[in-house]
Amino acid sequence: MANIPNDLKYAKTHEWVRLEGDIATIGITDFAQGELSDIVYVEITALGKTIKRDDPLGTIEAVKAVSDLYSPVSGQVITANDTLKDSPATVNKDPYGEGWMAKIKVADPSELNGLLDATAYAELASRSAHH
Amino acid sequence: MRFTPHTAEDRRLMLQRIGAASVEELFAGIPADIRLDRSLDLPEPLSEPEAVRELGKFAAENIGTDRLACFAGAGAYDHYIPAIVDTIISRPEFYTAYTPYQAEVSQGTLQAIYEFQSLVCRLYGMEAANASMYDCASALAEATHMARDISRRAKVLLAGSVNPVHVEVVRTYAHGLNIPIEVVPLSGNRIDLEALNRMCTPDVAALIVQHPNFLGNLEPVRRASEIVHKAGALLVVSADPISLGALEPPGTYDADIAVGEGQPLGIPLSFGGPYLGIMSAKKKYIRNLPGRIVARTVDTEGKSGFVLAIQTREQHIRRERAGSNICTNQALCALATSVYLATMGRTGIAEVARQSMAKAHYLARGIAEVRGFETETSTPFFKEFVVRTPVPANRVVEAGIGHGILAGVALDRFNPEWKDRLLVAVTEKRTRIEMDAYCVFLKQEFAS
Numbered sequence: 163m164a165n166i167p168n169d170l171k172y173a174k175t176h177e178w179v180r181l182e183g184d185i186a187t188i189g190i191t192d193f194a195q196g197e198l199s200d201i202v203y204v205e206i207t208a209l210g211k212t213i214k215r216d217d218p219l220g221t222i223e224a225v226k227a228v229s230d231l232y233s234p235v236s237g238q239v240i241t242a243n244d245t246l247k248d249s250p251a252t253v254n255k256d257p258y259g260e261g262w263m264a265k266i267k268v269a270d271p272s273e274l275n276g277l278l279d280a281t282a283y284a285e286l287a288s289r290s291a292h293h
Numbered sequence: 294m295r296f297t298p299h300t301a302e303d304r305r306l307m308l309q310r311i312g313a314a315s316v317e318e319l320f321a322g323i324p325a326d327i328r329l330d331r332s333l334d335l336p337e338p339l340s341e342p343e344a345v346r347e348l349g350k351f352a353a354e355n356i357g358t359d360r361l362a363c364f365a366g367a368g369a370y371d372h373y374i375p376a377i378v379d380t381i382i383s384r385p386e387f388y389t390a391y392t393p394y395q396a397e398v399s400q401g402t403l404q405a406i407y408e409f410q411s412l413v414c415r416l417y418g419m420e421a422a423n424a425s426m427y428d429c430a431s432a433l434a435e436a437t438h439m440a441r442d443i444s445r446r447a448k449v450l451l452a453g454s455v456n457p458v459h460v461e462v463v464r465t466y467a468h469g470l471n472i473p474i475e476v477v478p479l480s481g482n483r484i485d486l487e488a489l490n491r492m493c494t495p496d497v498a499a500l501i502v503q504h505p506n507f508l509g510n511l512e513p514v515r516r517a518s519e520i521v522h523k524a525g526a527l528l529v530v531s532a533d534p535i536s537l538g539a540l541e542p543p544g545t546y547d548a549d550i551a552v553g554e555g556q557p558l559g560i561p562l563s564f565g566g567p568y569l570g571i572m573s574a575k576k577k578y579i580r581n582l583p584g585r586i587v588a589r590t591v592d593t594e595g596k597s598g599f600v601l602a603i604q605t606r607e608q609h610i611r612r613e614r615a616g617s618n619i620c621t622n623q624a625l626c627a628l629a630t631s632v633y634l635a636t637m638g639r640t641g642i643a644e645v646a647r648q649s650m651a652k653a654h655y656l657a658r659g660i661a662e663v664r665g666f667e668t669e670t671s672t673p674f675f676k677e678f679v680v681r682t683p684v685p686a687n688r689v690v691e692a693g694i695g696h697g698i699l700a701g702v703a704l705d706r707f708n709p710e711w712k713d714r715l716l717v718a719v720t721e722k723r724t725r726i727e728m729d730a731y732c733v734f735l736k737q738e739f740a741s
Contacts, residue, residue, distance in 0.1 A: 202603075202605055203580070203603075203605060221614060223605040223610070223611070224605070225605065226610070227610060228605065228610055228611045228612070228614060
């Protein structure tokens with residue numbers, strides 16, 4: 163059963179958000195990393211750009227497939243997690259902690275109200291499961 | 294794996310297995326009114342000696358470098374191919390092998406490619422190389438794409454002295470990829486550095502330069518590299534591999550991507566192909582390199598072995614997000630090149646380069662002494678140089694055939710400004726007798 167922390171918000175496309183002040187930290191959920199299996203490369207193509215919610219943030223390469231990463235919030239993409247260059251597997255091991263992918267300076271924090279909470283995401287995840 | 298045809302017994306067993314009475318039965322679903330009801334209109338099959346005779350007649354319509362002293366270059370050169378190259382690549386395991394789909398099962402193939410990649414890195418002074426592209430032209434086109442993606446800048450500068458045939462291919466790719474190409478003008482058959490400086494605006498992704506260039510001249514690559522890098526752009530170099538026996542390789546003047554045509558390294562001229570695209574880059578750009586990359590690693594028992602690495606770059610994983618759609622390499626030509634490089638070694642390559650250069654300079658001096666002919670040799674050149682002819686250059690080429698000489702490549706078809714200009718190439722294969730006969734031919738036909 164995938165881990166789904168209560169204190170985070172979630173997007174339908176399996177990203178999580180942690181808001182601290184006006185900085186949102188984004189990554190992919192435990193469920194998502196399990197589906198993708200071994201992550202080999204993370205690329206935040208929108209680094210430095212100002213994007214809208216649901217815009218592509220970058221790509222995640224797994225051994226079998228490449229997945230798009232979408233932004234759950236609008237704002238400026240200020241940082242990407244550089245440690246993932248040398249240890250992409252951190253995403254699999256610690257998806258909500260060291261495996262964070264990008265930080266965004268949000269324009270409007272109330273935008274997060276439109277995202278799923280842990281319960282709603284848990285329901286989505288169990289419906290999406292393939293096995 | 295063997296590739297031999299089915300026997301009648303094979304077919305019988307297969308039909309039995311699937312429960313079909315005949316092969317004909319398998320086509321029962323195709324309506325009779327669209328089936329061909331006669332034999333194909335083809336001539337009768339020939340026996341082997343008849344086929345050999347017929348094909349031999351076609352082949353005899355060509356005149357090859359076995360009958361002409363070849364002074365034509367312009368991107369493909371008549372360098373000597375040691376007999377051992379053919380001996381090794383003719384082994385059926387190499388000659389008949391296709392690109393492996395389960396690559397790790399073909400350790401021999403992967404090892405050969407790994408050694409090829411390593412030799413390319415040494416020759417070009419670069420950190421990473423791929424398993425090869427089809428030819429220099431497409432390698433250069435892919436390098437253009439790479440530079441755009443790495444720098445995230447829009448346009449590419451192209452020196453006016455890059456091989457026009459390669460430029461055509463670069464433009465074809467660039468058109469589809471929406472990459473504007475701007476040509477840097479020349480000054481004295483080399484790139485104009487002042488113009489380059491002016492043109493290196495913040496939206497320039499890279500400069501593409503060929504060294505030695507299409508006209509045979511050496512480019513001021515170190516200065517160009519400084520200018521380009523100061524502007525935050527990349528340096529893409531196209532270099533003849535034989536020239537690297539005499540000139541400092543691209544890695545020494547900070548090339549970001551280095552490509553080349555591998556044909557001079559043990560591959561026959563063959564009327565234009567198959568040739569070999571050499572492609573290398575700085576290690577930090579390895580994820581942006583197209584094509585296959587072979588790596589060496591250890592298996593679960595700690596034994597050394599070879600694999601295809603970072604395949605998630607390739608289109609079968611990345612799909613439309615991949616940098617390129619190439620999913621193969623030129624394995625047999627790459628092997629020929631590896632055998633050539635291993636056979637010649639450092640000193641051999643240096644000697645081929647030295648002889649080519651020395652002989653080109655000898656011939657240039659000889660031609661300059663023939664009345665009516667001028668050589669454009671005020672700027673340093675390697676093994677090729679431009680001759681200004683008193684008559685249209687292709688008339689010189691046509692006249693040479695009767696003297697057993699392929700005199701060069703007439704340049705006017707590449708650029709109307711290059712009227713009455715002949716590009717002459719000299720390799721280590723050319724002898725003093727051949728070169729003296731060339732000058733005598735010019736005197737006899739055009740100067741008396």
